[in-house]
Amino acid sequence: MKPSMVTIEPYGHFCSDCAVREFAVCSSLDPSELRQFEHLGRRVHFDGGKTVFSEEDITTSFYNLLKGVMRLYKLLPDGRRQIVGLALPGDFLGMNISGRHNFSADAIGGVTVCQFAKAPFGRFIEDRPHLLRRINELAIRELSQARDHMVLLGRRSADEKVAAFLLGWRERLVSLKEPSDRVPLPMSRRDIADYLGLTIETVSRTFTKLERHGAIEIIHGGISLLDPARVEALAAA
């Protein structure tokens, strides 16, 4: 049977075999807290392309990404899109102060999230400052990434953007202990373009240029980093 687009597993009893337990928000919880925590979240699966939440939605849930990749983006009224982040397992989504998500989030390929209803999660945090501290850490880390990305968007050339993207993406995957020189790129050229503030044509041309120069090889579903040093030089640190 073909899986439905959104599959919900029953509540509870899953933290023990959770792949992101060590580095997600839940890393701050001790074993007994973790048992209570299990009952707050449920695993939900989204097929590729599905929208998990939208920019103007009222926030009813937080999400802990367990598996897969998500694009976080904002749209201008005329349809121009800027991807403001690519989420990987361990990322925590949904915090805001306006009561609304201020960006949209789609699954890129299949995705599994741990979904928490806002109110009970809020109550759970209430008397667990170490969890709040952990959430704060993650927010500050994202803020730092956001600032780096602003530099890329505002001050780097197309070549530098693409090179920096490949290295940065590889780096993030490595920290999730994926292998190394073969860099999978599950997102489309359009996604890459919208992440880097470019057009698909420019991304495509730049990939081809890098390949012609022997820096990378374009393979199915990703690239192979043939000459990391050369790519680093192009990224202009």
Added chain:
Amino acid sequence: MKPSMVTIEPYGHFCSDCAVREFAVCSSLDPSELRQFEHLGRRVHFDGGKTVFSEEDITTSFYNLLKGVMRLYKLLPDGRRQIVGLALPGDFLGMNISGRHNFSADAIGGVTVCQFAKAPFGRFIEDRPHLLRRINELAIRELSQARDHMVLLGRRSADEKVAAFLLGWRERLVSLKEPSDRVPLPMSRRDIADYLGLTIETVSRTFTKLERHGAIEIIHGGISLLDPARVEALAAA
């Protein structure tokens, strides 16, 4: 006597007359906590142009901006600069997870900050989750601003960038209860350009164009918004 570039006031006894008490981090503290808090911070004044902290500095202090405007920026090795934020009174600076500031911060015009040594401040937070919660709120607000700015940098034209900047800046000043249609711009054209990912020439040309169209008037140290609706239309929401 001409004031020295950095003036340090003695510790303590200043929260009571602090202009940002209501909306800065300290808004989360009750009166008795505030009295303790006073002894942690000291006011420091920086003249215009002075650097308060630099990108690669090890973090030894946090800062609560009391008065003035600061530019927060990152530099590329070849000197290109991207301003990643403009800080106004009430903003809290210095949080990071790497132990180093990951951006630099200069005073634009004279600035007064409330400076907290990292260790005692950390200890003070320890058993005051409401303060941590407040810091988290501010981080999330900044994250939201950062994402908006990414859209501007990656997907907006020069005209849209400048128009959106003027409106956004006015909005922030209004929320600090500055008047309205006269928008002071204490920062230089270079600062504006580096904030918007443009060159000074483009910023200057765009200002002139807006003025010729009757949307704004360029006045000394700022602009006057003659036709806000027109500027909003140009900003493309």
Added chain:
DNA sequence: CGCGTTATTGACTGCATTCAAGCCTGGTGG
């Protein structure tokens, strides 16, 4: 096998940058 989608490649355009003068303003010293 054929269709629709995604990616690549090419030719041309145009927006923002670069290069280059000139202007205006504020501060300094005669």
Added chain:
DNA sequence: CCACCAGGCTTGAATGCAGTCAATAACGCG
């Protein structure tokens, strides 16, 4: 008080990088 200078700002002309428009190629899917 005014002349001069330095730095910031404005304006103009020319260039070039990335975007647009368009055609083709490759792929995934039924």
